[in-house]
Amino acid sequence: MGPDERERLFDQAREHSTRQDTWAEADRLWSRVIDAYRQAVRGPGRVDRRDQQQLARALWRRGMLLSARGRAGEGMAPGGEAVAIFERVHDAAAAENGDVAGAQRDEALAELITALVDLSEIAFAAGQVATRIELLERALAVGLTTVGSPPSAGPRTREAMGTAYHNQATALLHRSVTRPGSEESIREAALAASRACELRQALLDPLRPISLWEMANTYGVYGQCLALIGDVERANAVVAMGNRLVELLGPAGAQPAAHLAMAAEMMARGRATSSGSRRWGWRRR
Template sequence: MGADERERLFQRARECSGHRRTWSEADRLWTQVIDAYRQAVSGSGRVDPNDRRQLARALWRHGMLLAARGRPAEGLATGREAVTIFEQLNDAAARDATDQGRDEALAELITAVLDLAETAFAAGEPVLRMDLLDRAVAAGLRTAGPPPSAGPRTREAMGTAYHNQATALLHRCLTGTSPDEDAREAALAASRACELRQRLMDPLRPLSVWEMANTYGLYAQCLTLIRDLDRAATVLDLGNRLVELLGPAGAQPALKLRVAATMLARERASARGGTGQRRWGWRRH
């Protein structure tokens, strides 16, 4: 199969993955795409780096599709192979690529690890999820340094990494045995996600506004858990302003902000009641 034919097959599988009704077809096509790119990179001659990159991308996308179809264990194995190749591509880019090439390679690696973490959670492996989230953050910091000095795509990926890390810590806080420690760590990760996404937000890119509103909702919940109630109220207000700008497209961030508002109202009521103790009843909702 020639390079153009492989590319057309890849794009067809990608399109089918975008619609639930064609997921079965996408599953079949990704298997063909992966086989085609495996053959392309298995020869004894010079391997085109783009073929290796496309193989990694196909494995990554197939892994996510398998998880979405209720087969996360299979998706975990496929996603792990993708991450291994992305790591090799990132190492090569760090040595030889332009600044833009290094930025793209690192951002793709971070994103693939983040998606693998969510697949692990769907497969019933929350500890692995946390390990992978930590690994994604570490990869960005080790390769590019603190986010302000990283390239634009890496900063975007790191914003997602910190957001997802805060989400996982928040979940562990509400279900684990050391809620106070996890709440503090979640608030710190959410704060870092906010800082990055504030710098990246652009009214001409609605997705960046959506992501900022979504992270504000998460951060407000974390701040409420550590009883930084005044700051939680400020963040809640900022998030609600963005949701108003988004309109119907802001439904998901709006839900997260409503949860935060409920938590904040209960904490304030508890404080007025003079009990001095956190009420955890909302954990059941």
């Protein structure tokens, strides 16, 4: 199969993945895409970077599709293989260019971080809660080790790290609520959400509605964290900012709106059950 045919097959599989009624066909197509790119990278001579990236992307997308179809356990293998290939792609890009904010290096690092974050969500769907948190920690470690300070990274890497911090906050928030008494987890969640807010605020663009959606979603998670640690004043401010973005999004802001409403409910419950300066009403549910 030639390069153009591989690209067309990849695009076809990606298109079928966008509609639930064609997921079964997408799964079949991704298997063909993966086989085609495996053969391409096994060929004689130097491995083409584009073919290597496309193989990783196909494996990554198939892992996510399997998870969406309720087969998350099966999705761990292609997702894990994708991460390993993205690591090789990033190492090669780093060897060629020392500028972490350069376009090529930024793309390679962002895809590696994103693949780790998505693999963590596949793990969670497969019931591997501890693995989820470990993979998120690994994603952030990769980013921090490479760029030092996230704001100095390229735009795609900053976006990926914003998602990694958001998902880490969500995972730690889930752990603190399902295992009451873990005050340290909720404080760690609040710190992760704060870092996600910092990165996503810098990426806000009215011409990119997804950036507004992501920011509002993170405000919802951050508001919940702040409510649980009793910082009601800051939680109120965060929820208010999130609600303003939800108004701009309209019907598309349903999910962030739900997270913001949960934060508001937590604040109300905390005020109703508070004792002294500590407000841990969530523990009495």
